[in-house]
Amino acid sequence: MENKNLEEFFRDVDFDVAEPSQGHQERFLEKLKKANIKPVKKFTKVRTLWSPILAVAAGLALIVILAGNFLGININSESADLANISPEMEQTQLFYTSMIQTELAKVQEASTPETKAIVEDALVQMEKLDKDYEALKVDLKKSGQDNRVIFAMISNLQQRIDVLNNVLSRIETIKELKNENNENNII
Secondary structure (H helix, E strand, O other), X not given: OHHHHHHHHHHHOOOOOOOOOOOHHHHHHHHHHHHHHOOOOOOHHHHHHHHHHXXXXXXXXXXXXXXXXXXOOOOOOOOOOHHHOOHHHHHHHHHHHHHHHHHHHHHHHOOOOOOHHHHHHHHHHXXXXXHHHHHHHHHHHHHOOOHHHHHHHHHHHXXXXXXXXXXXXXXXXXXXXXXXXXXXXXX
């Protein structure tokens, strides 16, 4: 009901009541011509002063980056990792990765038809943790070696080891249950 009243109001009212005065267009065009004749130059002295300084600074930055890449110091490293932070973090990463490889080999050796589902589930979890670790590498590069990201990366490595240890303990439990069942059946 209110919409009909509003529609009638707008239909009845003419809002175009003001017309420009005589010669408005000519005065407007004259102002445009004056504006085009006299271009405004602001900060020309400042711009000419800073141009050579900025050019020298850009050249020096380029030289530093190229020299760093030539000498083996990769300033624009594409892969951020714990090993790139410090020697201690490199040792930590090596410890955890070797431990993960050792535990993963034990899991694969202990895999049997009875434990196949558990092992496959563990491998899926390891893939998820690996994807998370890759995302953390990107975050580390973006954050500039933020301690929270470093802690998250170390926690990720620890979680991998925990997953593998849990799988190994489950496999051992299954083996023990199988042996106990077999022993009971023999008697």
